[in-house]
Amino acid sequence: MIFRDRLDAGERLAAALQQYRDAPATLVLGIPRGGVVVARAIAAALHLPLGICPVRKLGAPDNPELAIGAVDDQGVTVLDHKLSRHLGLTDDELLDAAARQRDELRAWLAALGANAIPPLQGRTAILTDDGVATGYTAQAGIESLRRRGAQRVVLAVPVAPPDTAAVLAGQVDEFVCLVTPEPFYAVGNFFEEWPQVTDDEVRALLLAGNTL
Numbered sequence: 001m002i003f004r005d006r007l008d009a010g011e012r013l014a015a016a017l018q019q020y021r022d023a024p025a026t027l028v029l030g031i032p033r034g035g036v037v038v039a040r041a042i043a044a045a046l047h048l049p050l051g052i053c054p055v056r057k058l059g060a061p062d063n064p065e066l067a068i069g070a071v072d073d074q075g076v077t078v079l080d081h082k083l084s085r086h087l088g089l090t091d092d093e094l095l096d097a098a099a100r101q102r103d104e105l106r107a108w109l110a111a112l113g114a115n116a117i118p119p120l121q122g123r124t125a126i127l128t129d130d131g132v133a134t135g136y137t138a139q140a141g142i143e144s145l146r147r148r149g150a151q152r153v154v155l156a157v158p159v160a161p162p163d164t165a166a167v168l169a170g171q172v173d174e175f176v177c178l179v180t181p182e183p184f185y186a187v188g189n190f191f192e193e194w195p196q197v198t199d200d201e202v203r204a205l206l207l208a209g210n211t212l
Contacts, residue, residue, distance in 0.1 A: 009131075009159075013156045028126045030129070031141055051209075052116040056102075079094060120149050127153060
C-alpha cells in the first residue's frame, strides 16, 4: 500500500476510527511534526479536538538520524540499551543526550503556546504519527499520555513493521495500523509525497484544529 501523502494517511485512518466520531471526552494527539498533519486529518473527519503529544526522537550523539530512544517533556525516557552499548555510549552520555533533547523539546513547545497540549485527565486519547519504525517515540508518547491521566489510549498509525506493531499493540487499549509490510525499510518509502513539515505548518494545523 502506498499513501499519497500524510493527509491521505490521516483520512484513511479516520475511516477506520469512525466509532470515535463526535465521541465525548476524546481528542487526537499528533507526534511532531509529521504526525500532526495526520492527526489534523483524523480530528477534522471525526469532529474531535486536536493537540500535540510532546515527544521527540533521541538520536545517537554522533549520528542524530540513528534512533536510540525517545523522550517526552516531563521525564519519560525510552532507550535502546542494546544499541547504545553497541555504539559504546556510557550511561552518562545517554542521560546527557536525553536531557538536551528534553530541553529542546520544552523550548519548542513553549513557542507553540499554552494550548498545544490539552488536558488529558480522564479522557480518551487517539495518538497518531505518520508511521512507525523503531517505535520509540510512540512508546514514549503512550507513557507520556498515561502519566498525564489519559483514561484510554488508542494508537493509530498508517504503517509499521510487524515486530514493532506487535510490541506497540500490547501497550495500548486499542491499536489501529493500516499496513504492516515486510520487509520494512523506512516510513517515507510508503508515501508518494514526503515533504518536511515546518513549525509554521504545525502552528497552523493546531490553530485550525482548535476552531472545532
